[in-house]
Amino acid sequence: MHEMSIAMAVVCQVEEAARAHGAEGVETVTLSVGELAGVVPDALRFSFSLACEGTVLAGAELVTEHVAGRARCESCGGEWATGVPPRLCCTRCGDSRTRLLSGRELGIATVRWAEGPQRARALEEL
Amino acid sequence: MCRVTDLQQAVMARNDDRAEHLRAELAAGGTATVNLLSSPGSGKTALLEAELALARERGVAVAALTADLATENDARRLARSGVPCKQVLTDGLCHLEADMLAGHLAGWLPGDTRLLFVENVGNLVCPASYDLGESLRVVLASVTEGEDKPLKYPTAFGTAQLVLVTKEDIAEAVGFDRDAFLTHVRQVNPGVEVAFTSARAQLGVGVLLERALAVADGAAAHRPVMDRRTAAHGHAHDDGHRHEHAHGHEHGHRDGPEHEHSHGHAHEHGPDQGLSHPHAPAHVRG
Ligand SMILES: Nc1nc2c(ncn2[C@@H]2O[C@H](COP(=O)(O)OP(=O)(O)OP(=O)(O)O)[C@@H](O)[C@H]2O)c(=O)[nH]1
Ligand SMILES: [Mg+2]
Numbered sequence A: 001m002h003e004m005s006i007a008m009a010v011v012c013q014v015e016e017a018a019r020a021h022g023a024e025g026v027e028t029v030t031l032s033v034g035e036l037a038g039v040v041p042d043a044l045r046f047s048f049s050l051a052c053e054g055t056v057l058a059g060a061e062l063v064t065e066h067v068a069g070r071a072r073c074e075s076c077g078g079e080w081a082t083g084v085p086p087r088l089c090c091t092r093c094g095d096s097r098t099r100l101l102s103g104r105e106l107g108i109a110t111v112r113w114a115e116g117p118q119r120a121r122a123l124e125e126l
Numbered sequence B: 001m002c003r004v005t006d007l008q009q010a011v012m013a014r015n016d017d018r019a020e021h022l023r024a025e026l027a028a029g030g031t032a033t034v035n036l037l038s039s040p041g042s043g044k045t046a047l048l049e050a051e052l053a054l055a056r057e058r059g060v061a062v063a064a065l066t067a068d069l070a071t072e073n074d075a076r077r078l079a080r081s082g083v084p085c086k087q088v089l090t091d092g093l094c095h096l097e098a099d100m101l102a103g104h105l106a107g108w109l110p111g112d113t114r115l116l117f118v119e120n121v122g123n124l125v126c127p128a129s130y131d132l133g134e135s136l137r138v139v140l141a142s143v144t145e146g147e148d149k150p151l152k153y154p155t156a157f158g159t160a161q162l163v164l165v166t167k168e169d170i171a172e173a174v175g176f177d178r179d180a181f182l183t184h185v186r187q188v189n190p191g192v193e194v195a196f197t198s199a200r201a202q203l204g205v206g207v208l209l210e211r212a213l214a215v216a217d218g219a220a221a222h223r224p225v226m227d228r229r230t231a232a233h234g235h236a237h238d239d240g241h242r243h244e245h246a247h248g249h250e251h252g253h254r255d256g257p258e259h260e261h262s263h264g265h266a267h268e269h270g271p272d273q274g275l276s277h278p279h280a281p282a283h284v285r286g
């Protein structure tokens, strides 16, 4: 299950960003996941919760944004939704010179940081 | 502190970068890598045994690295061809990553190697997401696996630069529908070559070696529509070159902490004795 390796890579990248931002906790991590990226969002969520344990991401929620697969024909200019499994020959003229416009994305879009305990205490004292 | 950060980082960036470096490093040393992917038991080792023997017969310097969850059986089988072979045990990891491969090659890969064959862990899901720095990605499917395999595993078949059907000797017995298979391959990977082979009947043995040598000599390999690099660049059919650097991951992942992975253990197997003969290829373009 490579979702674990992927989750670990996500955690690693977010940990690094947390250091850069001086963040003490993470509320949500939003991932863009193309429908042709080859990962299963549910498996990824499960692995993510395990990978977060003992890190600054502990308790963070993983939100996945679905990106639909779209392709374009170089020959007739037609565009279509690829679906899964993808139809990558032109659905209009049948040509095989086509190109994928979207659907392979696998990326961290945004991170929502949590207020750390120190900051919460500081706010309370105000 | 800003509560939401727009990170926009590709998750596979680290492996992709490592793979790109490894590809360049190997190419500089005159080595092209072939990454072999299939379900467990499709016949990767059997075909590779025949191809390695053929390479040795023809005086082509090849080496093979095989990754399994457990046992050294595959390396033992491959070593009978008399070429340098190495077994990698992944300790439970379902795929190889570029980093792991680089680690296993260091200090082992003979300097004059023209072609390095990597038999990936038998699995059509996970290995498909990891570029190993190969110059040719080959996906195999045996005739017993069903004609809809390419549709069930579109990431693997969709990123293949060569598809090999194996166990063709029993195609008739199992009622393999060649046309249906080809239609399905074409749906997810228009233009990829499909060749039919049987290690047992010595059919189509040599196709893999020839295609790998062509790529090693600089011929452009097929560029799948699904290839992330093709998709990212958006000019799929310019020069057929696969060696450019993908964009969209230049956001500071380089100086980050390296995430740790077990590299497993590895063992080398010495040569023993050679085996067999070439045969006429049978192939079509999907
Ligand atoms: N009939 C027939 N059987 C084959 C052929 N090639 C391999 N086999 C059989 O298929 C089984 C699996 O072959 P392997 O070469 O070990 O397959 P593999 O893909 O390397 O398997 P893993 O490494 O475990 O994923 C063995 O029992 C082989 O004898 C072939 O060309 N024809
Ligand atoms: Mg094997």
Ligand SMILES: [Zn+2]
Pocket (backbone or CB within 6 Å): A073, A074, A075, A076, A077, A078, A090, A091, A092, A093, A094, A095
């Ligand atoms: Zn068209």
